[in-house]
Amino acid sequence: MAIARQTGAEVRRIARGYRETSFAGEVAAAADLFAAAGIGCRTDVADVPNSLRKDLTAELHTWVNEVLSGRTGGACAIELTATDQVVRLTMSQGTHLRQLHFPVEDRGFTHSD
Structure with a gap:
């Protein structure tokens, strides 16, 4: 039982440290990468559904x-x-x-390059 409690405590501690990054956060990180590479980047990002x-x-x-x-x-x-x-x-x-x-609604997408 003590091992189960210790394992549970470890999982909770790890989970508290884990944060999912928003898409806006991902875009900001991409802009930072571009800046570090000497590439300017303009961003304009709306809220996005979690499902996407x-x-x-x-x-x-x-x-990127x-x-x-x-x-x-x-x-x-x-x-x-x-x-x-x-x-x-x-x-x-x-x-x-x-x-x-x-x-x-259907999570599919169309793509054009």
Whole structure:
């Protein structure tokens, strides 16, 4: 029983230290990475439904890696707009443009490069 209590206490201590980052926090971290690489980044991010946060974050990370590895130069922009029906994520740098449209209800999305 003592081991179970100790294990439970460990899990609670770890869980308290764990915080899920909001999508806005992920965008801010991306902007910081770009700044460290000497790339300006304009951001305009609306609130995003939690059900889409994981998908949006995965797409953001992929795009950031592409931009940083391509080093094409020039400022970038990350914009997210939301309506009742769709969340639109637009990420651009020069001619490198990615737009994603996430229908809010079915979690599917369309993608254009």
